[in-house]
Structure formats: C-alpha cells, structure tokens
Amino acid sequence: MSLVLGPVLRHVGETTATVWVQTDAPATVRVLGCEARTFQVQESHYALVPVTGLTPGTDTPYEVHVDGEKMWPPEATPFPPSLIRSRGPRTDANIRIIFGSCRYAKVSDPKLAAELGIDALDAYAVRMRDLPPDQWPDALLLLGDQVYADELTPQNRRRIAGRRDRDSDWPDDEIVGYGEYTGLYRDSWSDPEIRWIMSTVPTGMIFDDHDVRDDWNTSTAWRAEMREKPWWRERIRSGLASYWVYQHIGNLSPQEMAADPDYRKVVAHDGDAWPLLVDMADRADAEADGGKGYRFSFRWDLGRSRFIMIDSRNGRVLEDGQHLMLGDTEFDWIEEQVAAEGEVDHLVLGTSVPWLLPHAIGELETVNEIAAARPGWRGRLGETIRQAADLEHWSAFRESFDRLTAMIGRAAGSGVATVSVLSGDVHHSYAARAHLHPERDGGHHAPIHQLTCSPVHNKMDWYIRPGFRFAWSRWARWATEKWALRVGAPPNPVAWQRVVGPFFGNTIATLEICGREAEVVFEQPTSASTLAERARLGLAEPAHLDPQDARDRAEAQAEGAS
Numbered sequence: 331m332s333l334v335l336g337p338v339l340r341h342v343g344e345t346t347a348t349v350w351v352q353t354d355a356p357a358t359v360r361v362l363g364c365e366a367r368t369f370q371v372q373e374s375h376y377a378l379v380p381v382t383g384l385t386p387g388t389d390t391p392y393e394v395h396v397d398g399e400k401m402w403p404p405e406a407t408p409f410p411p412s413l414i415r416s417r418g419p420r421t422d423a424n425i426r427i428i429f430g431s432c433r434y435a436k437v438s439d440p441k442l443a444a445e446l447g448i449d450a451l452d453a454y455a456v457r458m459r460d461l462p463p464d465q466w467p468d469a470l471l472l473l474g475d476q477v478y479a480d481e482l483t484p485q486n487r488r489r490i491a492g493r494r495d496r497d498s499d500w501p502d503d504e505i506v507g508y509g510e511y512t513g514l515y516r517d518s519w520s521d522p523e524i525r526w527i528m529s530t531v532p533t534g535m536i537f538d539d540h541d542v543r544d545d546w547n548t549s550t551a552w553r554a555e556m557r558e559k560p561w562w563r564e565r566i567r568s569g570l571a572s573y574w575v576y577q578h579i580g581n582l583s584p585q586e587m588a589a590d591p592d593y594r595k596v597v598a599h600d601g602d603a604w605p606l607l608v609d610m611a612d613r614a615d616a617e618a619d620g621g622k623g624y625r626f627s628f629r630w631d632l633g634r635s636r637f638i639m640i641d642s643r644n645g646r647v648l649e650d651g652q653h654l655m656l657g658d659t660e661f662d663w664i665e666e667q668v669a670a671e672g673e674v675d676h677l678v679l680g681t682s683v684p685w686l687l688p689h690a691i692g693e694l695e696t697v698n699e700i701a702a703a704r705p706g707w708r709g710r711l712g713e714t715i716r717q718a719a720d721l722e723h724w725s726a727f728r729e730s731f732d733r734l735t736a737m738i739g740r741a742a743g744s745g746v747a748t749v750s751v752l753s754g755d756v757h758h759s760y761a762a763r764a765h766l767h768p769e770r771d772g773g774h775h776a777p778i779h780q781l782t783c784s785p786v787h788n789k790m791d792w793y794i795r796p797g798f799r800f801a802w803s804r805w806a807r808w809a810t811e812k813w814a815l816r817v818g819a820p821p822n823p824v825a826w827q828r829v830v831g832p833f834f835g836n837t838i839a840t841l842e843i844c845g846r847e848a849e850v851v852f853e854q855p856t857s858a859s860t861l862a863e864r865a866r867l868g869l870a871e872p873a874h875l876d877p878q879d880a881r882d883r884a885e886a887q888a889e890g891a892s
Contacts, residue, residue, distance in 0.1 A: 431754020
C-alpha cells in the first residue's frame with residue numbers, strides 16, 4: 331500500500347478541513363482521527379477526508395495513515411510538518427493569498443528545462459520552508475493550466491506510446507483517456523516542493539483551456555469541429571472527470587461536498603465509479619436551457635475577505651445563437667454570492683482569463699466578436715482569426731463583459747475597501763487600475779484592480795514580449811478604440827490603465843490583506859530557493875480623479891517605470 335499523490339489540503343474552515351489523497355489500492359485513509367474510504371475511478375483510488383473538530387485560529391500538525399500505516403510525512407524530508415491552519419480570529423483581518431497560472435510540469439530534458447526556467451511555485455515553497463508558519467500563505471489559488479493535455483512533456487509522450495489500451499484513432503501527441511490524465515497530474519503534483527506546499531496551504535483550483543485542449547469552448551464553430559473528431563467524446567469526458575476528481579470537488583466545503591449529489595453517488599458506489607463520472611461530464615459539457623448541467627464556480631470566505639472563483643471556461647454558452655462567458659443561471663449565482671450577507675472588507679474574484687487586457691487586445695477581441703458573427707466568408711475569416719490569435723477572453727464575450735463590469739461596479743459601491751480580479755492565461759503579469767464611468771456611480775467606489783499572474787512555470791514564445799508591450803501602448807489603444815467604435819461596438823463601460831508591469835517570465839503573485847488595506851506583490855525566481863520582488867502596489871488608496879485623467883497620469887508613470 332502506498333500514497334500515489336497527496337496529501338493536498340483543500341478547503342479549510344474554522345473547525346473543518348478537507349484532505350485529498352490518491353492511493354494505489356482500495357484503503358481507509360485517516361487524518362487527525364477522521365477517516366474516509368477510498369473510491370475507485372478506473373484503476374485509480376482516491377479519498378477526501380473531512381477533518382472535523384478543529385479549534386478556530388490554530389495550527390495543527392497532521393499525519394496521513396492508510397490502512398493504519400503512516401504514509402505522510404516521509405521519514406526523511408527537508409520540510410517542516412504539514413499543518414492545518416484553521417480559520418478564526420487570527421485570520422479575520424489579515425490574509426495572504428498567493429496565486430498564478432500556467433504551470434508546466436518539471437522535465438528531465440536539459441534543453442526544455444532551460445527554456446522553461448525555474449518554477450516560481452517551487453522557489454516559493456523552498457523559501458517558505460524557512461519561514462515561521464505565521465508568515466505562510468493562507469491560501470494558494472491556481473488559476474488554470476495546471477496540466478497540459480495537448481502539450482506533452484517528453485516523459486508523457488513516452489508513457490502514452492507504451493500504453494496498449496490506446497485506440498488507433500487517438501492522436502499520438504495528446505492525452506485522451508482518463509488513465510492518461512492521471513499521469514499528467516502525477517507529473518505535475520509529485521515533485522517534493524509542490525507536494526509539500528499543497529499539503530500545508532489550502533489550495534483552490536480552476537481549469538483553463540490546456541487542462542482539456544487549446545481554445546476549449548472558444549466558439550460554436552470550435553465545439554462543432556471537435557465533435558467531429560472520433561476521439562473527442564472520450565477526451566472531454568476524461569478531462570472533465572479528472573478535473574472533478576483532482577481539482578473541483580476539494581474546492582467545496584465538507585458541507586457542500588456532502589450535499590453534492592454526484593459526490594454522494596461516487597463515494598457510495600461499490601466498484602468503478604467511472605460510469606457515474608461519465609454522466610456528470612456529459613451534463614457538464616452539454617448546453618441546455620441557456621446553461622450547463624454542472625456548476626464549477628465556487629466561493630470561499632477568508633476572514634473578512636470574500637473570494638469567488640468564476641468558471642470562465644466550461645461555463646461558456648455558445649449554442650442556439652448565444653455567445654456568453656456564463657449562462658444566466660450561473661451568472662445569477664455569482665451575483666448572489668457577491669451580494670450575500672456577511673461582513674466583507676475585500677472582494678476577490680478569480681477567473682482564469684483576464685477581465686481587463688491590454689487595451690489593443692481587448693478592443694480587437696470585441697471587433698473580432700462582431701466580425702465572426704457575420705454570415706458568409708467574412709464570418710468564417712473572423713472565426714479563423716479568433717482561434718489562431720486566441721481572441722476569447724472576457725472582451726470577446728461583450729455581453730458577459732458588460733455584465734461582469736456592472737456587477738463589479740455595484741460591489742465597489744457597497745462599502746468594501748477593495749475589489750480585485752485575479753487572473754492568468756496570457757503569459758505576462760501586470761496590475762491594471764479600473765475606473766468606472768462617473769455618470770454610473772458618481773465617482774465614489776472602492777479601488778478596483780485587475781491582477782494577472784502568468785506563467786508560474788512555462789516558456790516564453792519569441793513574440794510575447796514585443797507583442798504585449800505594443801498592445802499596452804497609448805497609440806495601439808487609441809487606434810483600436812476608434813476601430814471598435816467604427817464597426818459598431820458599444821462604448822466601453824470601464825476605463826483602465828496599467829499601473830504595474832508588464833513582467834515576462836515565471837512569476838508568483840501575493841495578495842496581502844491587513845484590515846482594510848491591501849497590496850499585491852509580484853516576484854520572480856532568481857534561483858531554486860530565491861525570489862526577487864519585481865513590484866509592490868497598494869490597492870486600497872482612493873482615487874478621485876476623472877477616469878481619463880487618472881488613466882493618462884498612471885500610464886505615464888507606468889511607462890516611465892518600465
């Protein structure tokens with residue numbers, strides 16, 4: 331009996347926590363006197379142990395026992411004991427969240443390893459090892475592309491080439507089956523630094539396109555093209571089922587897990603639960619009644635800060651002439667969570683794709699959305715450009731962009747100190763300050779920021795640096811804004827300016843909250859154990875300037891700093 335992966339510390343409350351593990355055989359898993367029986371998916375076995383009876387605001391070391399034998403921590407380890415740091419008075423006002431996206435697994439090929447550079451999360455874990463626990467993060471938020479099902483490591487190519495259960499029509503360079511997905515997660519989560527930090531920092535996760543396939547759900551045409559591929563049905567089922575097992579279900583509190591009908595069926599099932607997860611995946615992928623059959627968005631309350639993760643990838647509704655980032659039912663749920671009762675000083679929204687992009691790209695995406703909706707060859711050309719240039723962020727779903735902006739505006743005027751939108755995806759890191767139009771809110775609202783951190787560990791294509799620097803330029807913004815208005819795009823409901831960045835290369839970001847103050851810090855690894863601070867930005871300072879004046883002044887400062 332052995333522990334294949336984990337433990338991964340997931341949702342943590344005042345008196346409860348959830349610990350996720352994968353074992354190599356059916357077993358009973360025990361943590362701090364609480365236990366759970368594994369469930370089976372094909373040839374793999376998993377357990378989520380609901381830990382109860384914690385004292386609020388305390389640090390509790392824990393071990394993992396599998397069928398009575400201690401499996402964690404290892405006998406020889408350079409890391410301190412894994413802790414469950416329960417919520418409570420200590421964390422009511424002070425919260426530290428680290429976040430980022432796009433983390434490619436470690437590789438053994440020296441050339442590829444050099445191109446990928448130092449893993450920023452690895453370096454953070456090594457630095458954290460030597461810090462006292464009260465300086466550890468309160469949460470780790472992974473904002474998409476934890477695994478790359480369509481960009482395989484050399485070892486994964488070798489692994490799938492040796493599988494005898496692969497159908498002849500499956501592609502040689504992409505993951506298809508559930509068993510192949512388990513190999514991706516093993517590569518991504520098994521290195522010692524990542525395994526330890528995920529065992530001791532509560533970790534929330536959401537997917538992006540590469541967790542399934544590049545451009546996943548970018549448009550109706552993309553979905554139709556994928557459905558024609560003989561292997562796609564197995565691929566989307568495997569991708570969504572593995573995401574549910576490895577990432578999603580641990581995002582929920584023990585109470586939410588117990589209330590989830592799919593989770594109840596899976597843990598009660600005797601034998602292989604794969605057919606049950608196929609049913610869940612089919613419902614999650616299908617579009618019916620203007621929405622999806624499963625909600626992956628979730629909410630965490632961290633002291634006096636509220637965090638809401640928005641599923642901006644699978645939640646898209648694209649059929650029957652619709653073009654929405656989220657269906658109305660799921661968007662209604664998001665708005666209800668934002669406005670839910672409770673003392674909230676800081677609202678933090680997570681979405682794998684950014685709300686606010688470099689101006690030129692945002693405007694281009696809106697122009698492309700209009701073009702792709704045209705009939706005939708012009709629409710087909712617009713669709714080709716959309717997929718080739720990855721024009722599929724919030725700005726490319728303009729109705730949803732406007733609804734998200736309106737929701738953020740209402741929240742910013744509700745008495746909170748800050749509103750922050752955390753994102754990844756775009757392989758550069760930056761902070762942008764948003765200004766809502768004064769005729770909508772009188773100019774009085776909490777500071778609003780887009781905070782984007784990407785990648786955590788990935789290589790940079792040659793065109794990334796000059797392309798994004800140009801996209802942030804004043805000239806590109808002016809030209810694309812004029813173009814968008816000329817082709818019929820509505821005026822933008824928000825103005826924004828880049829105030830930090832852009833930074834290129836592997837990066838990890840930290841959102842520090844202290845009372846009603848907040849700041850973000852961007853850091854990049856200089857060695858396997860050292861991170862260098864690139865920028866620090868206070869988020870709670872009020873702004874009373876006219877949006878256009880604020881934008882021009884801050885952008886001039888940012889351009890001078892970079």
